[in-house]
């Protein structure tokens with residue numbers, strides 16, 4: 001913190017890069033403070049509230065987090081049970097956890113670190129519930145960090161990852177906070193207890209939308225780091241003979257290794273550009289929302305939910321492929337990959353469980369489909385839903401960008417149509433709306449994945465056609481973009497082929513193209529991972545070292561294992577020796593030996 005001040009880092013991006021460099025791989029116990037608590041105060045507080053609290057947060061005089069999930073409910077926010085009841089006499093809210101299932105459970109850094117929380121609770125005033133709202137709650141004494149009376153706080157215990165984050169539980173026992181601690185930018189409770197409704201009740205969910213956008217960038221960061229490690233190691237690792245009697249080959253020269261890793265390299269680039277594209281859309285629509293124009297809110301919500309889920313799922317699967325492509329050493333923490341995986345896999349659950357997020361996007365697509373059928377205009381990103389599904393692909397040997405984007409549009413449009421028709425058929429059969437929906441959600445998830453895949457391919461292609469890039473770099477990036485798109489088709493061929501969109505010759509072209517691209521990319525593979533410019537310090541990987549000194553690093557790493565502090569471990573004296581003595585005394589084995 002002090003060092004950042006000294007260095008004059010002002011932008012949150014610079015500060016985040018600095019924080020990561022200062023504590024590589026481990027997640028910061030202040031991540032939720034900087035990433036969620038302060039931005040939510042900034043965006044959900046009134047101007048006066050922001051002026052009062054944001055400087056305290058930014059200067060770490062107040063340290064906070066976001067406490068929403070409870071033992072009983074995470075996904076279903078409307079089902080949260082924590083209550084905030086307004087008492088006009090004292091001008092206070094009374095926070096209460098009326099049931100076991102209402103205990104706040106999971107919020108990061110609640111257990112030991114923070115002294116404030118943004119608490120999501122059901123607002124009651126004048127005897128009426130007005131749904132969930134956010135409240136700023138002091139949870140620890142600012143002098144000695146003791147827990148405030150009326151609260152019970154603790155740690156939830158060990159987890160798969162997130163070692164640096166003290167996820168906690170928190171129970172309120174009629175705990176009072178001032179009226180002005182409700183974040184009142186959109187909804188308000190007046191002194192007499194009157195409730196002023198926001199323009200849209202989902203404005204309170206704004207912090208979640210923002211973090212989902214950031215998570216798309218996390219998916220890029222984590223996948224690309226695993227790819228850097230696996231590609232560099234594959235250039236160093238030699239195993240078996242590729243040519244009989246020849247020298248042992250770099251494992252990267254095996255086509256199967258290239259097929260594992262180069263599409264993930266391409267995916268990393270695609271995700272970086274998608275995350276940047278998503279951030280720009282977020283910046284534009286969220287500033288419209290702040291100015292009171294909520295027209296594009298559903299579009300933003302749908303895109304953030306879908307991309308968050310799609311990118312974290314793909315990143316996690318890809319990181320696991322990277323780990324396995326490093327053979328046995330990938331399994332060691334020395335590779336750096338297990339920790340990357342353990343941290344990002346949480347993102348498939350937090351900030352909205354991925355299936356649930358996909359279904360939010362699916363609902364939006366379903367509504368857009370119906371609007372499209374009625375001939376109504378659709379937002380640009382969704383207009384593909386109205387394309388003619390009878391057309392066939394024009395893809396030729398060159399696998400042009402145009403033909404690839406057309407293929408992804410066709411696949412997504414067809415799959416959305418299939419899911420929507422199933423939903424409609426279910427309704428026609430007499431099912432209630434909610435049953436008709438539930439019984440079409442499996443095809444809807446597949447359709448939504450296709451929709452997100454299309455967004456990423458189209459975004460990559462658009463950037464390559466619009467941005468000024470020097471020809472050599474453009475050429476390599478075009479290879480990556482084509483590989484990302486063609487590989488995606490080959491791996492999901494059934495979805496592209498179901499209505500005969502491609503003919504057999506085109507399928508052969510696509511299969512050949514993937515293999516040709518692997519060869520094209522091979523000479524540049526190491527340069528393409530170096531281009532991410534992750535210092536060794538950040539990767540913390542013996543396998544992914546820039547200088548390639550993998551075996552030296554592994555040897556040093558293993559020597560630092562605490563088990564090597566003594567030659568004979570205490571377990572020998574405590575267990576092994578007594579066990580052996582017992583055996584040799586009873587059966588006199590040693591004499592036989």
Ligand SMILES: CCCCCCCC/C=C\CCCCCCCCCC(=O)SCCNC(=O)CCNC(=O)[C@H](O)C(C)(C)COP(=O)(O)OP(=O)(O)OC[C@H]1O[C@@H](n2cnc3c(N)ncnc32)[C@H](O)[C@@H]1OP(=O)(O)O
Nearest residue numbers: 025031074075077202205218301340343344350351352363
């Ligand atoms: C080397 C390695 C190094 C690095 C490793 C890094 C890896 C890690 C990276 C970063 C670490 C940083 C630290 C991160 C910390 C983790 C932080 C986690 C914090 C949390 O998890 S906070 C809790 C989050 N909780 C959720 O997200 C809950 C999910 N649920 C919901 O969002 C909603 O309830 C819902 C979306 C499921 C909707 O529920 P539903 O009942 O259907 O709908 P309603 O609520 O009634 O909505 C009706 C209507 O509104 C629409 N709607 C819902 N939400 C929004 C919205 N936000 N905006 C606009 N519209 C919305 C909804 O779609 C409905 O629309 P419709 O009627 O269909 O038209």
Ligand SMILES: Cc1cc2nc3c(=O)[nH]c(=O)nc-3n(C[C@H](O)[C@H](O)[C@H](O)COP(=O)(O)OP(=O)(O)OC[C@H]3O[C@@H](n4cnc5c(N)ncnc54)[C@H](O)[C@@H]3O)c2cc1C
Nearest residue numbers: 067068069073074075106107108346349350351352353355
């Ligand atoms: C590492 C980590 C950090 C976290 N940090 C925080 C934090 O800082 N603050 C905070 O408030 N919370 C935090 N959480 C909690 C997190 O936000 C929730 O766990 C998450 O939103 C999922 O909700 P849930 O646990 O209720 O899952 P559930 O909803 O119980 O999910 C269980 C299963 O039910 C399915 N399901 C649920 N609803 C539906 C539906 N409508 N349709 C179809 N399927 C459904 C899901 O797909 C899933 O398969 C954290 C969680 C983790 C893992």
